[in-house]
Amino acid sequence: MRETIANLPGSKIREVANAGLGRDDVLAFWFGESDQVTPEPVRQAAAESLARGETFYSHNLGLVELRAALRGYTSALHGDPGDDRIAVTSSGVTALMLAMQLLAQSGDEVVVVTPVWPNLPAQPAILGARVRRVALRPDAAGAWRLDLDQLLATVTPATRVLLLNAPNNPSGWTLSRAEQQAIVEHCRRTGTWIVADEVYERLWFGSGSICAPSFLDVTTPDDRLIVVHSFSKSFLMTGWRLGWMVLPRGHLDAMGKLIEFNSSCAPVFVQRGGLAALADAEASVPALIGHLKTCRDTLCAALGALPGVRLATPDGGMYAFLQVPELPEARDSLAFAKRLVAEHGLGLAPGAAFGDEGEGWLRWCLASRDPARLLQGVERLRSALRL
Template sequence: MRFTVLNLEESRIREVANAGMGRDGVLAFWFGESDEDTPEVVRQAAVDSLRRGETFYSPNLGLPELRAEIAAYMSRLHRPVASDRIAVTSGGVNALMLAVQALVEAGDEVVAVTPVWPNLTAQPLVMGANLRCVSLRPRPDGAWGLDLQELLAAITPQTRLLIVNAPNNPTGWTLSHDEQRAILARCRETGTWILADEVYERLYYADSSHGCAPSFLDFAEPEDRLVVVHSFSKSFLMTGWRLGWMVMPASMAPHMGKLIEFNTSCVSVFTQRAGLAALAHAEEITPRVVAHLKRCSDTLVPLLQAVPGVEVAAAPGGMYAFFRMVGQGDSLEVAKRLVVEAGLGLAPGSAFGPEAQGWLRWCFASKDPERLVQGAGRLKTWLGV
């Protein structure tokens, strides 16, 4: 087995979850998913597809009708996107891995903005790339911010790929349009590809008038060296369906079709039918999801801010409260202790990068906000304040 694969770190989020699964009474907030069921109209579309016997292979890039609907959906949110720029994938993580496989070779330089969901830094390493990280930094109020000039300086003609996730998991940090324009301009100068993980773009609370966070797709040209990844998981409550998509230059799509063939062949038809139903009801489902998540954030964050020694800020995007506690040490050990001693399951900050050591991620996507109240109470009791 390859040395790079043997030396990949296991998910520290999973490590904590494994310590808590099966333990009675644990309030689990470690994974990045809601505990609310997928909407009935979406589930029924998959059931109907199965009853029609749609259990055969589909086109590598996805059903033409789903690619068209995704393109129309993206065009409503951003500049027009043609369906020949869309590939349907087996989840957002599959789209990210496919993009890295398509763009990165062993020895290439990849720059990533961290802290970030660990898959995004592991994927270039799997390909044998040399990874450089540019860190967000916490501010006194608990929010995280980017030193734009530091990032721009890190992107050179030797940089093959820039990976950026905004709204960010775990911090909730979000790029502005001005920052995106500067990043795109720099990458045009250096010939660097951008892989933008924008799966949380609809989970955005800072400005609800536009309906989503700022995106590179709002101003990028169709043939820019840009791949934007999305997922049905968060905005449509479809984590377990493993359905995502990517937007790329049209010239890249035929080659992506080949790569999908050699990875998963295609996405199951009944899953794609569920995606079509989700898009048909997008403006019923997603605004309700976002409004509920905002209520969850408004419930949890003030409770955490009221705990002495806790540093946290309400995030403008995403589904997480990212916080640290004065006097606590290694976040992995703290997370494990919280499971055992408080019945509280959180994700350790160190899972997202060394700069997040000492922080904890709390997924507030709870169907019943009372669970958040109970969890905050358990944390306060555990801290003895």
């Protein structure tokens, strides 16, 4: 076994979840997924595909129809990306790994803005790249902020890739359009690639737009930019493992080769489900966002009413990132999260799962079909904190 793999830390989110497996009394908010099932039209499309016997390989880059539908979907949000820039992948996380395989090799420098979902910095590390972290910092109210000057000073001509996730998991932090423009102009000067994880772009509660700011809005088709998306969050398709990416012109053939050597292609019946999801997107996605906004407002108001709890209402994503009144256990968020499961039946993700920057914090997935379930969780947290 490679030493890098042997030393790779396991998921602390999974570690907490495993402590609660088999218990039906746990209110689980640890994973980044809704407890709502995938809409029936999507499930029906996949079932009909299977009934037709569509159990064979597709093109490495995805069904022609799905790629065309994704081009139309992207065009409605950000303008037409142009021909031959979209690749379909077996999940968003696979798309991120493929992007790293395309760009980074052993010894390359990759800069990552943290705290962040642990899979993102792990992927370049698996490839032997050197990962440098630039930390967001929480303000007094609990809103996480980027020191843009620090980030730009860290990204130099020696930086092969800048990896960004915004809206951010776990903090809800989102880049502004002006920050994105400054980052793009700087990376053009340094020759640095940007890999933008924008899987939460539609889970946006800010005013003036139906999605969060995207790097696609401030770049050209020839910029060194790969934007990664997923059907998981906005379309309630976490278990389907379907994603896509937008690449610069001229890179699609190379990505097709990488997909061949990793997974060959996404299953056809899963892609048919993706087509159905896109066909209903402008009805289903706004309805989902409206529901998530209710969940967000319900949860954040209840948590904010607990004495000493620190959090900011996020503008994007599907998480509340909170700091609880200081207890000995809370300085070790993993141990505290395990105690919440064992003693109070409440499943949250420990902040340490997202890097040292998140230690002492907890992530709460707010995507619940019933907001009352969130309030039940808050009462269990109140009991744990003895408030």
